[in-house]
Amino acid sequence: MRETQAQQQTATTVEKNRGRLETRTVTTTTATIDEQYLDWPGAQQLIRLERHTVEKGQTRRSTTYAITSLPRATADAAFLLKHLRGRWHIENRCFYVLDTVLGDDASRSRTGHAARALNGIRLATLNLARRLAQTVGALCREHALKPNLLMNRLRIFKN
Secondary structure, three states: OEEOOOOEEEEEEEEEEOOEEEEEEEEEEOOOOOOOOOOOOOOOEEEEEEEEEEEOOEEEEEEEEEEEOOOOOOOOHHHHHHHHHHHHHHHHHHHHHHHHOOOOOOOOOOOHHHHHHHHHHHHHHHHHHHHOOOOHHHHHHHHHHOHHHHHHHOOOOOO
16 A cells, blocks of 8 residues: 555555455545545545456456445545455355355236235344354255255244
């Protein structure tokens, strides 16, 4: 992390994983946080995340911008870089399981009450599996063979 100006900070990480080399650079600034330039209540810092990825000889570059209400004293550029990367942990931990194990994207129910009800059941399944420290697949197989166990765990009725 280096201080590039009085109001600006930069942090960079380089990661080689799954056959690709990815460089991420976060630049934060507090220079333009005032009502003259930005009408966003509570804004403390502006963030620019630049990604440079090399995979199989192909190069991709992307730039993302964000606003945070965290002050520089609480969240410097290195902290924000780590936090922005950690967002994918949530994506992979929740949505990936919903899509691949529970078939959320393959569901033909897209609108109305059925879609919401099925989504609620999938999320409840995911939460129950985490509470019981089981995989979602193992939980579904176990309860498919023992529906009374599921009813007991959900406290719907007791044997």
